[in-house]
Amino acid sequence: MAYAHDTEVALVAAAALVNTLVSAERDDHDPLATRAGLDAFLTEYPYSARIDGDDRELREVRAMRPRVHALWTAADKDAAVAVVNDLLRATNARPYLSRHDEWDWHLHVTDPTQPLAEQMGAEAAMAVADLIRADDLQRLRICEAPDCEAVLVDLSRNRSRRFCDTGNCGNRLNVAAYRARKASAS
Numbered sequence: 001m002a003y004a005h006d007t008e009v010a011l012v013a014a015a016a017l018v019n020t021l022v023s024a025e026r027d028d029h030d031p032l033a034t035r036a037g038l039d040a041f042l043t044e045y046p047y048s049a050r051i052d053g054d055d056r057e058l059r060e061v062r063a064m065r066p067r068v069h070a071l072w073t074a075a076d077k078d079a080a081v082a083v084v085n086d087l088l089r090a091t092n093a094r095p096y097l098s099r100h101d102e103w104d105w106h107l108h109v110t111d112p113t114q115p116l117a118e119q120m121g122a123e124a125a126m127a128v129a130d131l132i133r134a135d136d137l138q139r140l141r142i143c144e145a146p147d148c149e150a151v152l153v154d155l156s157r158n159r160s161r162r163f164c165d166t167g168n169c170g171n172r173l174n175v176a177a178y179r180a181r182k183a184s185a186s
């Protein structure tokens with residue numbers, strides 16, 4: 001089943017946000033360590049919220065990451081529902097339809113005056129609410145590479161995505177499998 005464009009965009013951005021946290025924990029490299037890092041992230045994943053550009057906003061976004069991560073690590077659907085509802089409440093989500101620039105009617109989940117971190121959390125929660133309503137939560141996945149905890153959202157038609165796109169995990173494993181085959185053949 002296909003999701004609304006804004007749902008897919010929100011899921012991809014949420015996964016990217018969570019993976020900055022995974023990277024911080026795994027490699028000791030946090031792409032959101034600095035304000036410049038957040039600005040670079042926002043260039044790649046634009047949000048329509050107000051952007052203050054200060055360190056407080058950076059702290060709020062960093063603090064939002066574990067809460068968005070919890071959408072991926074929830075033990076089951078009921079647990080995910082609890083995370084979604086908590087997040088919608090905590091971010092003061094107030095959905096409404098909007099049409100601007102080149103975009104036809106789509107959902108905005110927070111008011112443009114709300115802080116950036118609230119928009120990030122609310123849009124992630126609302127998009128996951130879409131998955132839950134379609135009983136399709138299994139599209140939120142953790143990378144299957146053995147040493148990788150990165151999250152991914154599998155939007156492929158046949159749900160075939162297994163690896164994240166942060167560390168080139170798919171290629172890495174393909175090369176390893178190829179070498180193993182070659183070694184056992186010789």
Ligand SMILES: [Zn+2]
Pocket residue numbers: 048098100103106108
């Ligand atoms: Zn919009």
Ligand SMILES: [Zn+2]
Pocket residue numbers: 143144145148149150163164165166167169
């Ligand atoms: Zn990976």
